[in-house]
Amino acid sequence: MLSLSSVNVGDYIEAVLDRNLAENISRVLYPNDNFFEGKELRLKQEYFVVAATLQDIIRRFKSSNFGSRDPVRTCFETFPDKVAIQLNDTHPALSIPELMRILVDMEKMEWEKAWEITKRTCAYTNHTVLPEALERWPVSMFEKLLPRHLEIIYTINQRHLDHVAALYPGDLDRLRRMSVIEEGDCKRINMAHLCVIGSHAVNGVARIHSEIVKNSVFKDFYEMEPEKFQNKTNGITPRRWLLLCNPGLAGVIAEKIGEDFVTDLSQLKKLLDFVNDEVFIRDVAKVKQENKLKFSAYLEEKYKVKINPSSMFDVHVKRIHEYKRQLLNCLHIITLYNRMRKDPSKSFVPRTVMIGGKAAPGYHMAKMIIKLITSIGDVINNDPYIGDKLKVIFLENYRVSFAEKVIPAADLSQQISTAGTEASGTGNMKFMLNGALTIGTMDGANVEMAEEAGEENLFIFGMRVEDVEELDKRGYNAREYYERIPELRQAIDQLSSGFFSPRDPGCFRDVVNMLMNHDRFKVFADYQAYMECQGRVDQLYRKPREWTKKVIKNIASSGKFSSDRTITEYSREIWGVEPSAVKIPPPNIPRD
Numbered sequence: 001m002l003s004l005s006s007v008n009v010g011d012y013i014e015a016v017l018d019r020n021l022a023e024n025i026s027r028v029l030y031p032n033d034n035f036f037e038g039k040e041l042r043l044k045q046e047y048f049v050v051a052a053t054l055q056d057i058i059r060r061f062k063s064s065n066f067g068s069r070d071p072v073r074t075c076f077e078t079f080p081d082k083v084a085i086q087l088n089d090t091h092p093a094l095s096i097p098e099l100m101r102i103l104v105d106m107e108k109m110e111w112e113k114a115w116e117i118t119k120r121t122c123a124y125t126n127h128t129v130l131p132e133a134l135e136r137w138p139v140s141m142f143e144k145l146l147p148r149h150l151e152i153i154y155t156i157n158q159r160h161l162d163h164v165a166a167l168y169p170g171d172l173d174r175l176r177r178m179s180v181i182e183e184g185d186c187k188r189i190n191m192a193h194l195c196v197i198g199s200h201a202v203n204g205v206a207r208i209h210s211e212i213v214k215n216s217v218f219k220d221f222y223e224m225e226p227e228k229f230q231n232k233t234n235g236i237t238p239r240r241w242l243l244l245c246n247p248g249l250a251g252v253i254a255e256k257i258g259e260d261f262v263t264d265l266s267q268l269k270k271l272l273d274f275v276n277d278e279v280f281i282r283d284v285a286k287v288k289q290e291n292k293l294k295f296s297a298y299l300e301e302k303y304k305v306k307i308n309p310s311s312m313f314d315v316h317v318k319r320i321h322e323y324k325r326q327l328l329n330c331l332h333i334i335t336l337y338n339r340m341r342k343d344p345s346k347s348f349v350p351r352t353v354m355i356g357g358k359a360a361p362g363y364h365m366a367k368m369i370i371k372l373i374t375s376i377g378d379v380i381n382n383d384p385y386i387g388d389k390l391k392v393i394f395l396e397n398y399r400v401s402f403a404e405k406v407i408p409a410a411d412l413s414q415q416i417s418t419a420g421t422e423a424s425g426t427g428n429m430k431f432m433l434n435g436a437l438t439i440g441t442m443d444g445a446n447v448e449m450a451e452e453a454g455e456e457n458l459f460i461f462g463m464r465v466e467d468v469e470e471l472d473k474r475g476y477n478a479r480e481y482y483e484r485i486p487e488l489r490q491a492i493d494q495l496s497s498g499f500f501s502p503r504d505p506g507c508f509r510d511v512v513n514m515l516m517n518h519d520r521f522k523v524f525a526d527y528q529a530y531m532e533c534q535g536r537v538d539q540l541y542r543k544p545r546e547w548t549k550k551v552i553k554n555i556a557s558s559g560k561f562s563s564d565r566t567i568t569e570y571s572r573e574i575w576g577v578e579p580s581a582v583k584i585p586p587p588n589i590p591r592d
């Protein structure tokens, strides 16, 4: 983006400085997970990507001459038939006012016509219901950076509110709730409301999440236009998440059912015929053991950590966030440790608990959770009375290339978010496809995994969404659980007293204070159910043949979670196109 006029007048230095300013727009990727940080640079980035994408779309549409007998004046009637803009979260929500600007200001179209085209072109996928994650930009920032888009948004909102007022006369509170503009000391633009209003379809990413979208965040919008709301359960690509990362498992599957499952994952259900096939059971168990040995060797070589490859690999990998409840896992680990110390002669199933994930740099509690995991590990891993029975490893720098290594080696997949908080999850699907059993709550896509495999083939525990709602009405009081459950009290007292941080005894006071006094994700309320469920995990792991039979049932039931199925549904039910047979490209393998 060298400024040519600067070059023409010979001011090379100014031109280079300008270019640096322009390049700053794409210099940094905001690292938050499920959190809205209203930084000006981020808004500039979002507009930059939207503007460039729409210019590209319009250029292609015009050069293809769709539906236009008069190439001088492009006919936009066919635009929504030829173009679909799927808004992946609200981050590209500016597409709506930007497309309106292009049609009305540049193409001189009437507002009504432009609005119809925009709505038929755009569709919106919601990815979270956590209020702190929803984009709400200050109007003042738009006044400064995007004044024309602000005018357009005001007009969109005025027409929308006129429509609401006509449907619900006198309901002023509804107008306030449904407005794109939130009034207050800081006027804000609710980008999710803009997306719903400017789209012909709105979807959640798992069945339970799509239901929550309809009866909580967008309840008023659903009441007004129920036919807009859809579900598209997420999926994962079997090329990367089976063939590439787990060729051993792909091989033993192909020996039984051929290779067509690679492009039609529903064919995995043919494996149900082999649940009692002793050779297949042995082969699946053997592949898992080989993957565990290979991963153990990798950890030792790269990070100098020695783990016991015959222990249960209990894996909890995902971004560090309070709602994902890594702290619930920590409380299980601490309690297991206390039981082992109390009763050293008792037989325990050896476990290697591996927790991995990145904390956003500005998220203090997430960093404290990592500190807690490594601190618990320092005590437990160096306790001679514990030995190989329990190890706690924090997996650094969790990323796709690392996920491809650890997931094929996992026995147990931890999916333990508070019911109603994880929109879908996709890690849960990767583990299921790679022969790990799931310990999880009835949240996100876990619900559909349990439906596909049978609830008895997952380790489901804890509060359902309705239970969480009821507890909210009663009022969640962490202290009640602390006082009633001795093992929970012991674990919390250890955190308070510095048992796991002897050189800095006050280290975890913020964590304890949060858990005891303002835990939005109700860790203690699921502690007892989680401990009992982990007991059932141990009992099954003692019966390797039974364990592997459940693994096979899970793999056989994972076909629904192919992204091929997901994309086919978006094509038919939102974009109005039939998916055609295309050559599926191989996964790309970035240098690590």
Ligand SMILES: *Cc1c(COP(=O)(O)O)cnc(C)c1O
Pocket: 317, 318, 319, 398, 399, 400, 403, 424, 425, 426, 427, 428, 430
């Ligand atoms: C799949 C994946 C995720 C998403 O995991 P969830 O458990 O669904 O939160 C996050 N990070 C990486 C590197 C992944 O591969």
